[in-house]
Amino acid sequence: MDKTTIYWQLILCRVPRFLFTAWLAGALGLGGVYFAQAQEPQALVPQAIMASGWARPSIADRPTVAYLTLINRGTDDRLLVVTSPTSAKIEIHSHKMQNNIMRMRRLDALPLPANSTTTMAPHGNHLMLFGLAKPLTENMALPLTLYFEKTPPLTLTIRVQNSPPRAQSKQE
Numbered sequence: 025m026d027k028t029t030i031y032w033q034l035i036l037c038r039v040p041r042f043l044f045t046a047w048l049a050g051a052l053g054l055g056g057v058y059f060a061q062a063q064e065p066q067a068l069v070p071q072a073i074m075a076s077g078w079a080r081p082s083i084a085d086r087p088t089v090a091y092l093t094l095i096n097r098g099t100d101d102r103l104l105v106v107t108s109p110t111s112a113k114i115e116i117h118s119h120k121m122q123n124n125i126m127r128m129r130r131l132d133a134l135p136l137p138a139n140s141t142t143t144m145a146p147h148g149n150h151l152m153l154f155g156l157a158k159p160l161t162e163n164m165a166l167p168l169t170l171y172f173e174k175t176p177p178l179t180l181t182i183r184v185q186n187s188p189p190r191a192q193s194k195q196e
């Protein structure tokens with residue numbers, strides 16, 4: 025075995041391994057760029073948000089409350105506006121204890137983190153329905169349209185009932 029053969033063996037054993045590592049790193053790097061580019065348009069694709077809920081009967085036409093459960097299987101989003109033909113104005117409220125007093129505060133938006141379920145419930149976040157066209161009575165169907173920051177609007181019908189439903193109404 026002459027010196028040249030040993031030299032080439034070294035080249036073949038060491039250098040290609042180094043080159044392979046460099047190529048792999050480059051390929052992964054390029055792959056990352058490729059996937060980032062490939063994934064970007066997906067943000068424009070509608071994300072799946074499902075909603076269900078219930079509303080409390082109103083006392084005459086006084087404001088009443090509704091509670092939604094929102095399942096976000098897409099990316100981070102926010103609930104911005106809720107409308108209903110039965111209500112002149114709907115606000116998203118938080119409900120917190122402050123100095124032993126329950127306080128409601130209007131929220132500009134309700135965060136809906138990616139891959140999570142956001143639940144409104146008594147003594148927590150809720151919808152406040154103002155200016156009812158007619159009193160809400162038990163078993164009445166209440167249509168709602170939800171407007172999100174990213175996801176297209178979602179219309180659903182929730183039921184008016186005195187207590188939380190066991191099986192909540194499904195998205196339409």
Ligand SMILES: [Cu+2]
Pocket residue numbers: 117128129150151152
């Ligand atoms: Cu409220």
